[in-house]
Amino acid sequence: MNDLIRLKEFKIMTISSLEKLLPDKTPELAETENTCFTNEVFNYQIAYYSDNLLMLQDCRWEIVSDIVSFIKIRPVKLIPCTTPVFEDADDYYLVKKPALIPELLVEENAFHPGCKIWQSLFVTIKGDLPVGKHEIIVKLKDETGNELGSCTYNLTVLDGVLPETELKYTRWFHYDSLSSYYGVDVFSDDYMTIMSNYIKNAVAHGINMLYVPLFTSPTNTRIGRERLTVQLIDVTYENGVYSFDFSRLKEFLRLLLDLGVRYFEFSHLYTQWGAAAAPKIIVKENGQIIKKFGWDTPALGKEYKKFISSFLPALIDFLKENGYNENMCFFHISDEPSENTLEHYLEINRFIKPMLGPYKVMDALSDFDFYKIGAVDIPVVTTDHIKPFIDAGVEEMMVYYCCSQGHSGLSNSFIAMPLFRTRVLGIQLYTVDSKGLLQWGYNYYNSALSEEFIDPFFVTDACGNFQSGDSFIVYPDKNGKPLDSIRHEVLFDALQDYAALKLLEKKIGRDNVLGFIYGFGVKPNFSDYPKNAGWLIEFRKELNDLIVD
Secondary structure (H helix, E strand, O other): OOOOEEEEEEEEEEEEEOOOOOOOOOOOOEEOOOEEOOOOOEEEEEEEEEOOOOOOEEEEEEEEEOHHHHHEEEEEEEEOOOOOOOOOOOOOOOOOOOOOEEEOOOOOOOOOOOOOOEEEEEEOOOOOOOEEEEEEEEEEEEEOOOOEEEEEEEEEEEEEOOOOOOEEEEEOOOOHHHHHHHHHHHHHHHHHHHHHHHHHHHHHHHOOOOEEEEOOOOOOOOOOOOOOOOOOOOEEEEEEEEEEEOOHHHHHHHHHHHHHOOOEEEOOOOOOOOOEEEEOEEEEOOEEEEEEOOOOEEEOOOHHHHHHHHHHHHHHHHHOOOOOOOOOOEEOOOOOOOOHHHHHHHHHHHHHHHOOOOOEEEEEEHHHHHHHHHOOOEEEEOOOOHHHHOOOOOOOOEEEEEOOOOOOOOOOOOOOOOOHHOOHHHHHHHHHOOOOOEOOEEEEEEEEEOOEOOOOOOOOOOOOOOOOOEOOOOOOOOOOEEEEEHHHHHHHHHHHHHHHHHHHHHHHHHHHHHHHHOOOOOOOOOOOOOOHHHHHHHHHHHHHHHHHO
């Protein structure tokens, strides 16, 4: 192991990607070597500390390695974490009071050491990596070219390929946020370029299912209010008859396929938390563009039932004609229905299900009764309510977490959480045999209930309503591309852990893989695992050894 190197007034060392290096804390996860597979994305960090009172500007790095073309370095920036926790928080957080947390990865080729604080550079190795041991030397230099310090990391690329994931992974894509932040009209040429950049990023981080806005999403909307219109279906109503133009949807789905998306979840057909009303739907009626449906439209009212009875059969015909089968496309009724809306939700399900045919309904929920009585085909279950679903052997179960899962050691991706709590998710998904993961915020740049637009670089908690980081995992760069967070990278590491477990399963069988996992103190739920990063690092090393042994 490298000891802490001190050169003049500068300290430098290599550390694990699992460390969120707080500015006033000495690094704890020193790491100088590791292994990965040829198609794996591998990350580590370079920690540095300067006690030089003189301002160091435009410092640079130089990489010396036979795999230099595969290496990318990004400075890690601090982001305000204004709502670290809720009242029910457990003890496994980095901070519980507002603080600046290392979070944002910036696309810059220079870094700026502060005085008497620890900072880091995030090193990513990605590509069709050559098998063998590779030495990576990184030299840090000041603006005049004088060397401040250097560090060495050894990465051994193993002869093996991680399989493509079997999981469905969606983080809801918020189309209105891109329009608001960049000041471009929804579906304009500039908008589509920006949107494509974000979707490419999502796919590169394992997101293979995308939320498709048939109509404006009714999620995260205060009753009586509305979000910016984002509607792919052109609807006309004339002489008492609805007609639908699917041209934009056709182009949209083709684009998503070209960008690497494999699954589509269509926007909710009814409002959130109980399906009381219709979503906002814009219709051309008698030559006028009007908002025909919305909060004042009862979900089971005559007019909306007439609309749905026309729309769903037409949509299903379109999907079948264009090759989008029931293994690719999924429908939502209402997000997070509660126990007291069960009968109403079930009535809606009975109404629409015959029209869907083989296509399935998936919804985020907590109550096992929704699944038990057949109200939903694919339950997307909160991680703290999953036990009855596991006990019942539900096969098509997916899981999700949000602001309510910040207690009892549950894995999540809040900014204030240590990264081991984010990365353990991949192992947990394997142990419970989940078929996928849903989280509601890839790029939600609004306050809660969408009452105002926010700047995510300064407001990370939806104006104090969610734990910081719950509502987005990427940041908007000025050039129309997203900037990653450390959390985003580590979540992809979690998916790679899952893929490695599936690779080992082919060799020794699922039962033996589970035995290996349980030997580290992990249980088949989302709370019980060692609450530190050390075991995770060792776990992945041993997992790799078992695969290549």
